Amino acid sequence: PRAIPLTAPCRISAALRTASSGLLQQSPKGTGVSYRQTLHNYQNVQYYADFTIGGQEVSGIFDTGSFELLVRSSRCSQCVHPTPPYDHLKSSTYEENGTMTKHVFGSGPCVSMMGYDSVSVGKTLKAEHQAFWEIVDHRISVLDTAKFAAIVGIGPNFAYGNSEKTLLMSYGISEFSICLQKPSGSEGYLTWGKTETDVKDFVTARVIGEHHWVTRLQNVTFTQPKSHLAQIPCGTTGCAAIIDSGTSLIAAPGVALMQLSEQMEKIKEDCSNLHELPTLHFVIDGHDFELPPRAYVMRVTGATLEANDIWDVLFFKPKIRKVDMCMPAFMQIDMTSQFGPVWILGMPFFRYYHTTFDRDSRSMRFALAGPDCQPRPFRTNKTESFLALGGAIENTPMDMDIDALVPPTLSGMMDYPFATGELVL
Numbered sequence: 395p396r397a398i399p400l401t402a403p404c405r406i407s408a409a410l411r412t413a414s415s416g417l418l419q420q421s422p423k424g425t426g427v428s429y430r431q432t433l434h435n436y437q438n439v440q441y442y443a444d445f446t447i448g449g450q451e452v453s454g455i456f457d458t459g460s461f462e463l464l465v466r467s468s469r470c471s472q473c474v475h476p477t478p479p480y481d482h483l484k485s486s487t488y489e490e491n492g493t494m495t496k497h498v499f500g501s502g503p504c505v506s507m508m509g510y511d512s513v514s515v516g517k518t519l520k521a522e523h524q525a526f527w528e529i530v531d532h533r534i535s536v537l538d539t540a541k542f543a544a545i546v547g548i549g550p551n552f553a554y555g556n557s558e559k560t561l562l563m564s565y566g567i568s569e570f571s572i573c574l575q576k577p578s579g580s581e582g583y584l585t586w587g588k589t590e591t592d593v594k595d596f597v598t599a600r601v602i603g604e605h606h607w608v609t610r611l612q613n614v615t616f617t618q619p620k621s622h623l624a625q626i627p628c629g630t631t632g633c634a635a636i637i638d639s640g641t642s643l644i645a646a647p648g649v650a651l652m653q654l655s656e657q658m659e660k661i662k663e664d665c666s667n668l669h670e671l672p673t674l675h676f677v678i679d680g681h682d683f684e685l686p687p688r689a690y691v692m693r694v695t696g697a698t699l700e701a702n703d704i705w706d707v708l709f710f711k712p713k714i715r716k717v718d719m720c721m722p723a724f725m726q727i728d729m730t731s732q733f734g735p736v737w738i739l740g741m742p743f744f745r746y747y748h749t750t751f752d753r754d755s756r757s758m759r760f761a762l763a764g765p766d767c768q769p770r771p772f773r774t775n776k777t778e779s780f781l782a783l784g785g786a787i788e789n790t791p792m793d794m795d796i797d798a799l800v801p802p803t804l805s806g807m808m809d810y811p812f813a814t815g816e817l818v819l
Contacts, residue, residue, distance in 0.1 A: 428587030437795035448485025454544030457640030461549035467528035504532035521564035573767035595771035599679035603819030611635035634733035641740030645725035665720035692723035
């Protein structure tokens with residue numbers, strides 16, 4: 395069945411995520427230098443940074459779940475602008491295209507207009523005549539308060555049905571890495587180009603889709619699976635996992651989350667039993683992965699308790715809404731694809747796994763995320779490694795402002811083929 399609850403659009407087009415300060419390192423293809431960009435953290439649910447478009451500094455989120463560049467525009471007279479929007483009148487390099495389109499996200503629709511302008515990240519990465527979309531109207535509530543004004547899509551390929559170069563293509567970047575630090579409120583990093591590391595112990599997952607950083611997912615469980623895999627999400631036929639830097643939480647089909655809830659112990663409201671909760675186990679393209687409780691539990695802060703649309707994003711809804719309450723941190727996304735039901739491994743995943751995206755080899759490489767987001771060997775006993783690397787942090791709940799949650803955007807300009815009822819990944 396084709397269910398599109400939160401994000402899945404009839405037509406999605408997006409690119410709203412970024413980064414800011416950084417360090418020069420070593421060499422991306424076509425530029426001769428690698429750039430480590432700092433991702434600023436807002437309430438542990440938005441990681442953003444600055445880039446330049448048409449000579450104007452704009453904040454955005456760099457999003458592996460989409461391909462296009464979408465920017466909130468001064469043309470949008472009805473928009474709330476919590477951060478400065480892009481203004482084509484202030485750009486000497488803007489070129490009009492005029493094509494209008496409607497992007498329908500699970501969090502709401504937006505209308506945008508296509509154009510071209512120069513787009514720079516840091517001092518070394520610059521693209522002239524880069525295709526982008528100006529948001530001229532929207533009904534996406536998170537944009538009214540977000541710390542970002544743009545979604546910068548860094549998916550692996552062209553948008554579905556589109557032939558305009560992505561920003562990665564324009565920069566000649568075939569490889570980049572993302573990692574988020576574990577302490578609450580701490581920064582993350584996006585490295586454009588190769589990451590300097592001596593770590594040889596990593597695992598590789600094949601990218602099986604044309605339009606997404608997607609790979610195979612199996613055997614998601616809170617127990618050590620030995621039998622009865624039919625009762626475990628993705629246990630028999632398998633699922634598709636999109637590794638998505640722009641989604642605030644882990645998102646999964648409702649039926650899978652219901653199965654997991656039967657294995658999960660009750661989380662105390664004060665998070666006092668965080669250290670007693672089970673580890674989440676799963677298999678990515680044949681490799682065993684783990685996430686500790688801190689990756690799937692959140693302590694709610696700053697919530698508008700009456701705002702149903704905010705709470706509706708979450709699968710596990712409390713009977714009584716409270717601030718400073720601990721609860722499971724999962725979003726529901728009921729979507730199927732040619733590779734099976736779709737899961738989104740969002741920001742919590744990047745706090746534990748340093749992830750390298752390689753367009754040339756159509757693969758993703760994973761190492762453990764160490765202090766300052768340096769890659770560490772992908773060890774067999776990850777639970778001990780997480781405790782060693784994270785220390786006391788692992789027994790402290792992650793505070794999250796659910797008003798600021800970013801649901802999955804997925805990819806731009808994507809149609810759901812009505813013949814199959816599936817999302818083409």
